[in-house]
Amino acid sequence: MSTPSSHPAPEPGDATWTGAARRLLERRLPLTHLLPSRQPFFVGSWVYVFGVVAITALIWVIGSGIVLAFFGPGWFHVSGVGRFVNSIHFWSVQLFFFFVVLHLWGQYFMASWRDGRATTWLVGVVIFVVGLVTGFTGYVSQQNLDAQWIAINAKDGINATGAGSFFNVLDFGQMYGIHVMLLPITVTMLVVLHVVQVRMRGVVKPIEPQAPGGRRNAPTDVA
Template sequence: MTTLEHDTSSSPEEDAEVSKQWTTRIRRRLVEMLPPERLIPDRQPSFLSSWIYIFGALTIGALAIIILTGMVLSLEGPGWWHTSSLGLFVNSMHLWSVELFFFCMVIHLWGKFFMAAWRGSRQLTWITGAVTFLVSVGAAFTGYVSQTNFDSQWIATQAKDGINSTGVGAFFNVLNFGQMLMWHIVLLPVGVLFLTGLHILMVRRRGIVPPFEDGVNDKSATVASGTQEGTPS
């Protein structure tokens, strides 16, 4: 028994030593920035009782389907849908979830723009969302040029002049299928997922911006965060 028991008592010197550790400092800083009850709240503010607030979550749902179908497509390769009805189905799921993703994201963007969702120190939340949108456009574009059909050839040849005129064509060659596919299935999805995660963490940290009626100025908008009294989520 004694061999399994750990001595939990520690001296003040040991406590001081532990509190100086970089892991301890990082953990304390993270918990301070984003306490668990704010990260996954039990209740939401009552002003969230509107359909306009669901489009961010719908966008994330569509993104999950995009990633899952993209992973299935990566098992068989980009030409799978030409020769298999299952491949065609998965490819279509991938395409239509992208359509839904942008559909919901644009409505989410419109809603947040008219709410001035950058109020109350939420500038970085807005900026990460806007940058995610731009990176998503790049991810969609590289997907369209990876279809391995005449449509993708047409898009690539039309886009090359525009991209070359910016100088980006020196290292981003839309006529290079292998390069475009790598951007589409590795670099840009990693970017979209990272930025989406960052965006969600910022929404959780600062809370969802209240409507103008509830928070006319920045000061009151800061007070209304996601963990205040309200309706069960």
């Protein structure tokens, strides 16, 4: 077994893409970053809890959604248990967006895209937008007058964007399929990517107060 050094001896298979991928992961995402046991002092604030609460709500959304998908879209109209599970689904979605927006406010005001975290911020924005579309397809998949009302009113707006040619809000099968399969998988994968990105670079440092000379103490000045 070789001892660690700055220039380790090449091992068999190092020229392969799997070897390159392994070295990249070891360099960019060591386990001490992925599963840290300690956090910087500035993480001791409730503002940093919003993202975790949003993920917790998302777990409830997906869990209740799996149950609803198994019993079908009409189940909650005819079953008390179905109505209860549907309510969990609905209210966990409300909590998800409530805390996603709070998370967004917190990260916006601390300019969390600093120090090479731009893609982390952008992935968060994409999660928010995809989440909105997921919520919308859920509303039009309820199989009730509410869903019909929303779909009929939305179709002209969607058609005006040109997306109506492939995104037909009056097509229940398309909306339901997108809602229960395509978008939940997309959101989940993006959230996993978002968390991994946060762990790769750590939590962004707070913005330093203004220096006496008028220049802001850039956090990037600190190694």
